[in-house]
Amino acid sequence: MTLDFAFSEEQELFRKTVRDFAKNEIAPKIHAFEKKGEYPWELQRKMGEMGLIGLPLPRQYGGQEADAVTAGIAIEELAKQEAPTPVLQYAAGGFVALFGQESLKSKWLPPLSRGEILIGIGSTEPHAGSDAAAMRTSAVKRGEAYVLNGEKQMVTIPMEASAFVVFAKTQAEAGAHGISAFLVPMESPGINRYRFPIMGPRAFSFGGFVMKGRSNPEGEFARGQKRGLLRAHEDIRFASHTNSPLLHRPCRSVAQGDN
Numbered sequence: 049m050t051l052d053f054a055f056s057e058e059q060e061l062f063r064k065t066v067r068d069f070a071k072n073e074i075a076p077k078i079h080a081f082e083k084k085g086e087y088p089w090e091l092q093r094k095m096g097e098m099g100l101i102g103l104p105l106p107r108q109y110g111g112q113e114a115d116a117v118t119a120g121i122a123i124e125e126l127a128k129q130e131a132p133t134p135v136l137q138y139a140a141g142g143f144v145a146l147f148g149q150e151s152l153k154s155k156w157l158p159p160l161s162r163g164e165i166l167i168g169i170g171s172t173e174p175h176a177g178s179d180a181a182a183m184r185t186s187a188v189k190r191g192e193a194y195v196l197n198g199e200k201q202m203v204t205i206p207m208e209a210s211a212f213v214v215f216a217k218t219q220a221e222a223g224a225h226g227i228s229a230f231l232v233p234m235e236s237p238g239i240n241r242y243r244f245p246i247m248g249p250r251a252f253s254f255g256g257f258v259m260k261g262r263s264n265p266e267g268e269f270a271r272g273q274k275r276g277l278l279r280a281h282e283d284i285r286f287a288s289h290t291n292s293p294l295l296h297r298p299c300r301s302v303a304q305g306d307n
């Protein structure tokens with residue numbers, strides 16, 4: 049039996065649609081945002097209107113329920129024109145869709161799919177990268193609320209995100225099994241976010257945020273599920289790798305003249 053890895057006719061048509069959209073709508077404008085160091089919300093909303101932001105998310109929250117290959121095609125074609133690829137939104141939105149309570153999904157996913165807001169993922173810390181189980185951010189239950197203390201660093205879109213999926217230790221002694229995820233709105237007391245300059249894209253931020261006694265996170269999910277942490281790491285790795293077309297794809301395109 050031979051496996052057929054060719055794209056279907058439908059996928060090829062989808063690729064052409066996204067390619068044309070990216071060439072006509074993104075390419076002429078993106079460099080102005082890069083120069084200004086400003087997030088291209090106008091383009092994000094256009095991608096939302098095209099259905100590209102919520103591509104793999106459930107239809108009931110504004111998504112398209114597309115498969116991973118289709119989502120990959122969209123990321124590749126958008127990255128060629130240096131668009132802010134929606135891959136992080138696929139990861140963060142996918143996390144909320146999989147593990148979030150209904151109230152969280154219906155509040156956050158529709159505006160995310162429309163390209164009106166962004167959600168980030170906060171796992172990495174100054175002393176915890178690959179070894180995420182070494183994270184120190186704690187979430188301690190006080191009455192009905194959790195109080196979060198700690199710092200996330202080297203995260204994407206700390207300044208633009210309306211909320212972050214934040215990983216924190218609810219049971220310090222349980223290692224990776226004692227880590228839970230919280231959906232934390234960023235515009236709230238107890239959160240101080242910062243940006244640091246990087247060699248690379250300027251239209252969106254890299255940096256971190258400090259949480260000091262940030263209480264009552266809006267939602268808690270994936271509590272004590274090791275799978276939750278593993279999934280986040282698969283997603284971040286996927287996001288980091290697929291974001292890298294932002295850097296290497298344009299170089300390759302220039303070299304090959306296939307832009």
Ligand SMILES: Cc1cc2nc3c(=O)[nH]c(=O)nc-3n(C[C@H](O)[C@H](O)[C@H](O)COP(=O)(O)OP(=O)(O)OC[C@H]3O[C@@H](n4cnc5c(N)ncnc54)[C@H](O)[C@@H]3O)c2cc1C
Pocket residue numbers: 168169170171172176177178179201202203204205284285288291
């Ligand atoms: C573009 C980009 C975007 C990112 N966005 C986010 C984000 O949105 N949210 C977020 O939480 N994080 C984000 N990160 C951080 C990312 O998750 C971390 O960089 C990653 O987890 C690796 O951690 P580190 O950089 O501290 O490297 P380290 O953990 O210090 O690893 C350095 C090197 O050592 C290797 N290594 C580590 N441990 C071992 C071991 N035990 N045995 C053998 N080799 C080992 C690693 O494979 C790697 O090659 C982003 C990173 C990048 C580059």
